[in-house]
Amino acid sequence: MADNWVETTAGDLRSWADERGEKLDEQGAHLLLDLAGREMGLAGPGELTPEALRELLLEVFPETVVAGADEVPSVLDAMRAVAAFLGESGAVPAARAAELAAEIDRLAPEFAEVVAETDGAERQVAAEVVAGLMEGDGVALDDQDAVEEWMRRFEALPDEERYARAEEYLRRTEELVVPPVRLAASAELADAARRSGLAAEVRALAEWTGERPLTEIDELTAADAEAAVAALDLATPRRLPDADVADQTDLPELDRLWWAATEAEVILAKGGRAEPGPGLHDLGSDDDERVLGVWVRLLDSVAVPEHDPSDGLDAIELVQNELTGVLIHLYEQEEPAGLDELADALLGHVTEAYEISDRAALAEAVLDALALELDDLARWGVVEQAGEGGRVLTPLGVWGVRELLLADGFAAPVVGELAGGSAAELVAGLAWHRPETADEEIDGWLAVHDVKDAAADLLDVMRGGGPGARNLAAAVLHRVGPEAAPVVRAAQEHPLVSPYAALWLNAAGDPAGRELSRAEYLWVFVDTVAGMLETAEPDEAVAAALVDAPPGTEMREMVDELWRTDHPGVADVLEALGDHHPDKATAKAARTAAYKARSGGGA
Known part of the structure; x- marks a missing residue:
């Protein structure tokens, strides 16, 4: 029904403008009529009142249409044409048409402000999406020629393809967000890294190795591998029982440490010879940044020991392939996670990613293999016991996993980093916080902002944002002191803010406070x-x-x-x-x- 009256009215409007030789933005007028019918549910043009017009321009249009501030005059002119046509055609009484025209003029400044705010937010999001798409395609953002060439190719794509790519990017971006964490001070983290079992084992291996010949693939010989295990008193529970050592890989624990040490350049292995690398010195230096830089490279290597699924993986290799998922699970949990909980989560992912013939047998093997991994992570200073059988990341483990997440493109916020941001940045960031850390962020933000300025900025977010942003901004506003009352009183006229302003003023005991109407x-x-x-x-x-x-x-x-x-x-x-x-x-x-x-x- 709505489509019928919209199309009929749009066609009659076009004929009306042609007869008078008046310029008409046909597309803009049709859009406004369509929003009135489809989004607002008006059954016909006769239901367009000044109140409905206010909703159309200040709420429905900004939330539905992506428009630039420079398009405001054209939109208002199209709306004026609609109002004039409705009056002259008798679709609304002449007095109503005059009221509509007057309301358009009254709303013009506020409409321009709302569109400008929305346009700014949309442009910022669009710029972030485009930058993310470029980086995903390997374009360096500081390479102007490459950026311009990418933009030319992107703009040449059909609209549907560009929109699809943007939507996919936003979906992936939302998935690549982890909850905020608290980080220990750099000096504390570096000291923990120096004392960690991971640093100790790798340093001991490097010092034992010294300068010696290697195999043609830059590994220790079988004899040296066995000697290293004995010298380091390294436990090897993953070694096959009674199996001869043909090469370094037959001692999985040593092999893992070896490649971690070489990846972090604690050992330089090249051309069939080993020697101490610069990472060995950095690992024991007084420079906190250098220590942490080497340590996180070691963690990256031991936590992501990739095995090729086409080779037929055993339970140990399956678990190691999924170990980053275990670390992320620990990173995101509010409470300590038990072995069974971690094993169930890991097994669920394994059964989705691989064809499993005997789930029960695999479950038992996965539990044993995961227990070995967690023991190693505990020894290396990444995981520690908490409660009865629970595991949590150590402060060093939290920092290290966050570094790995950042390197993989995750957004990994830190508690306290929103304090210096704008109200819009605070509200956007709060969406990812748990209640206790959200309270901490809000307290930190309010502590460094003037009360009246804070209220004004939050009210701006409420005017221009969607329901989610409006609710978060209103929640923060309720933590603002009574000194903000004049600012809140002045915001009562805006339709999106008025109910929230009334609630705030009422809670603050302000004379302007009132109970909300039923509507x-x-x-x-x-x-x-x-x-x-x-x-x-x-x-x-x-x-x-x-x-x-x-x-x-x-x-x-x-x-x-x-x-x-x-x-x-x-x-x-x-x-x-x-x-x-x-x-x-x-x-x-x-x-x-x-x-x-x-x-x-x-x-």
């Missing part, structure tokens, strides 16, 4: 759940939303009203409630309301 209360509920849906699965978002929601019959009555809420995300919120609300009657009511919201009122 505002419902809008805030929808906005809150819509924000949760941006980063959480629908079932998780609904569960979180219901913590503070009214119970039973009151909730069902609220759901019955929600479809009328003036919020672009209301249908999505109702669908999530319909799919995941635990009460069947409420879920059914939500599904019915979602249909009404989608159809602009239902039958």
Whole structure:
């Protein structure tokens, strides 16, 4: 139905403009009409009121359309043409048309501001995406010629392909984010690295090796390998029982240390001869940066001992191929992880990546192999015991795993790094924080920002951001002191901010505070759940939303009203409630309301 009136009105508008010889942005006018019908659910042009116009220009358009600040005059002119046509054609009364024209003029400065804010955010995101795509294609961003050539080729691609590449980049970028961690001081980390078992074992191997001949593939001879194991008193639980040592690889623990030492240049192995490398000196130096640089290269080697799956991997090799996943699991966990938990997670990934004939036998073998790896990591100073049978990363392990993640393109934030950023950067960063570290970040940010400036910046984020950003900014705003009251009072006129400003002022005991109207209360509920849906699965978002929601019959009555809420995300919120609300009657009511919201009122 909406498509019919939109197309009919757009065609009549075009004819109307042609008859008068007036210039018309046909595409812009059609877009505005389409947004009014499709996004706002207006059943016809007669439902366009000054209030609906305000929603269209200040909420729906910025959230739906990517437009530049330079396009604002054209958009407003198209809207003026629509209003004039509706009045002259009788689609709305002449008095209404005059009200629409006056409202357009009143909204013009605010519309320009909202579009400029959105445009700036969009441009920043676009620039980050383009830079990421370039780097993914191996283009150095400081090579101007290469950048320009890449841009020429990228812009020549069909729109669909460019959009697909950008969406894939954003998806991968979101997946490559790990929770924020706290890092120990560099001096403490370097001291731990010097004292670690990994440094000790590699240093001992290098000092024992000294200068000696190697095999033609730059490994220790079989005799030297056995002698090294004896001299270093190195345990070799992975060695095959009663097997002769034909070469260094028959002693897996020594082989792993050897290649770690050579990768980090603690030992130089080249041309069939070994000698001490510069890394040996750096590993024991007083220079913290040098020590940590060598240590993380050692960790990279021992934690990622790659084995070729085509060779037929045993349980030990399977576990070693997946060891980085174990380290990431430990990095992301809030609580110590037990051996069984880690083995289950690893086995789940192994069974997805490889064809497994006997899962039960593999599970037992994986458990044993993982126990060996965790023992090594503990000895090397990467992992330590916590609680009853639990494992956590040591502070050095946290730092080292983070360095490996950064090298692999992950975003790995650190607690405290948002304090000096803008409100927009704070809100964007908080999306990845757990509650306890989020509180720490907010306290740190507020401590270094003037109260009124902080409130003004947060309100700007709320005006220009989506529901998720608005909710986070509002949560931070509630931690701002009462000195910000004048700034919050002044923001009450903005439709996206007004309910949150009222809540803040009411909580602060300010005379301008007030209780929300029923419509505002419902809008805030929808906005809150819509924000949760941006980063959480629908079932998780609904569960979180219901913590503070009214119970039973009151909730069902609220759901019955929600479809009328003036919020672009209301249908999505109702669908999530319909799919995941635990009460069947409420879920059914939500599904019915979602249909009404989608159809602009239902039958």
